[in-house]
Amino acid sequence: MKIAVLSGKGGTGKTTVATNMAFNFKGAVLVDADVEEPNSHIFIKPRVTGEKSVYKNFPLVDMDRCNLCGDCGRFCKYNAILPAKNKVLVFKEICHDCGGCEIVCKRNAISYEKREIGKIHSGKGLGDIEFIYGDLNVGEVSGVKIISELREMVSDNEVVIIDSPPGPSCATVEAVEGVDYAVVVSEPTPFGVSDMKMVVEMLENMKIPFGVVVNKAGLGNDEIYDYCSGKNIEILENIPFSEEIAKLYAVGEMMCLENSKYSHYFENIIGKISKTVK
Amino acid sequence: MIIGICAKETGLNSPVADRFGRAECYVLFDTETKEARTIENTAKNSASGAGGRAVRLLDENGVSVTLAPELGPKAMDAIKAFEISAYSYGESKTVKEALENYEAGKLEEFKTNSTESHHGLRRV
Numbered sequence: 001m002k003i004a005v006l007s008g009k010g011g012t013g014k015t016t017v018a019t020n021m022a023f024n025f026k027g028a029v030l031v032d033a034d035v036e037e038p039n040s041h042i043f044i045k046p047r048v049t050g051e052k053s054v055y056k057n058f059p060l061v062d063m064d065r066c067n068l069c070g071d072c073g074r075f076c077k078y079n080a081i082l083p084a085k086n087k088v089l090v091f092k093e094i095c096h097d098c099g100g101c102e103i104v105c106k107r108n109a110i111s112y113e114k115r116e117i118g119k120i121h122s123g124k125g126l127g128d129i130e131f132i133y134g135d136l137n138v139g140e141v142s143g144v145k146i147i148s149e150l151r152e153m154v155s156d157n158e159v160v161i162i163d164s165p166p167g168p169s170c171a172t173v174e175a176v177e178g179v180d181y182a183v184v185v186s187e188p189t190p191f192g193v194s195d196m197k198m199v200v201e202m203l204e205n206m207k208i209p210f211g212v213v214v215n216k217a218g219l220g221n222d223e224i225y226d227y228c229s230g231k232n233i234e235i236l237e238n239i240p241f242s243e244e245i246a247k248l249y250a251v252g253e254m255m256c257l258e259n260s261k262y263s264h265y266f267e268n269i270i271g272k273i274s275k276t277v278k
Numbered sequence: 279m280i281i282g283i284c285a286k287e288t289g290l291n292s293p294v295a296d297r298f299g300r301a302e303c304y305v306l307f308d309t310e311t312k313e314a315r316t317i318e319n320t321a322k323n324s325a326s327g328a329g330g331r332a333v334r335l336l337d338e339n340g341v342s343v344t345l346a347p348e349l350g351p352k353a354m355d356a357i358k359a360f361e362i363s364a365y366s367y368g369e370s371k372t373v374k375e376a377l378e379n380y381e382a383g384k385l386e387e388f389k390t391n392s393t394e395s396h397h398g399l400r401r402v
Contacts, residue, residue, distance in 0.1 A: 073331075079325075079331045080326070080327060084337075085359060089330065089352075089356060091327055091330065091352050091355075094327050094352075
């Protein structure tokens with residue numbers, strides 16, 4: 001079973017929910033797929049035993065074959081390859097590694113070279129949690145390739161909890177693709193609800209079953225409850241806005257590890273998901 | 279010779295644009311016939327790399343000199359590769375003023391990019 005934890009707005013509590021869910025779910029593997037700014041490791045504190053680089057290809061043009069016809073430049077939506085007067089410019093950092101320029105080149109002038117865009121770290125963390133996370137190099141445009149490699153590292157037989165990137169971006173679509181269930185974490189503020197609606201629409205389009213966790217409950221207003229009941233969306237849990245929880249977060253501690261009185265929130269979430277996903 | 283000026287609107291009286299690759303349009307001025315025509319910047323809504331694509335558009339329209347507000351690193355690479363000269367229009371407010379300043383030799387040529395990479399591309 002694969003469960004994605006995502007949000008519309010950033011800072012609503014994805015990592016809080018994902019790490020504490022993993023802590024309360026025996027045998028679960030936690031994947032931090034928010035590769036632009038991974039932070040689950042701060043709470044999980046893994047002993048990193050594995051590390052590998054993630055590479056992305058960019059085109060190399062053989063000028064002995066190229067006749068500067070311009071097909072590759074016209075094809076590339078991202079303008080990563082640009083045929084000029086006597087040479088072809090390649091802007092490798094904006095190349096999406098789609099392979100299209102090689103296909104449209106009639107002269108077979110294009111080959112590819114790889115470059116590192118980030119790393120994947122793995123190891124066991126607190127509570128014996130099996131943990132992997134990706135880390136995109138500073139200056140890189142897209143972490144989609146890292147997320148896709150993270151997904152390949154877990155098997156279908158495991159319980160996998162994926163801490164996803166925020167918002168309905170390409171990276172989020174990659175992280176939630178193929179999951180059995182999604183947990184949308186939102187705060188009950190106007191911003192929280194507005195941004196949540198975008199990921200709700202995304203999940204509906206992707207036909208992924210989901211429920212909502214209201215974090216920092218007690219803040220804001222009732223719009224989130226009206227919206228969810230209007231759309232028949234299940235509220236999995238309300239986690240209250242609490243100074244103690246905020247303090248634990250600020251020092252990088254999982255609330256359930258520090259105080260077992262918080263475990264029932266996550267056991268409840270897991271219980272409800274287990275009933276929905278067979 | 280055709281001079282391409284980054285513009286917000288059509289014609290010589292248009293205000294100059296604030297950006298190069300994502301300028302609204304380009305006014306093309308032919309120094310021999312003294313005629314000007316305006317082309318839409320088809321590169322302006324590119325997902326990325328608008329600067330390079332815009333240089334290609336200018337080249338396709340026979341431009342050999344361009345007057346621009348700023349040039350990023352990719353646009354600069356393309357300017358060199360297409361063998362186009364680029365000048366900063368500095369304080370010029372309109373296309374006409376930029377052209378007059380160019381013809382009076384008052385504009386400075388871009389020898390290197392004037393702005394850095396934007397978004398996450400900036401290395402720290």
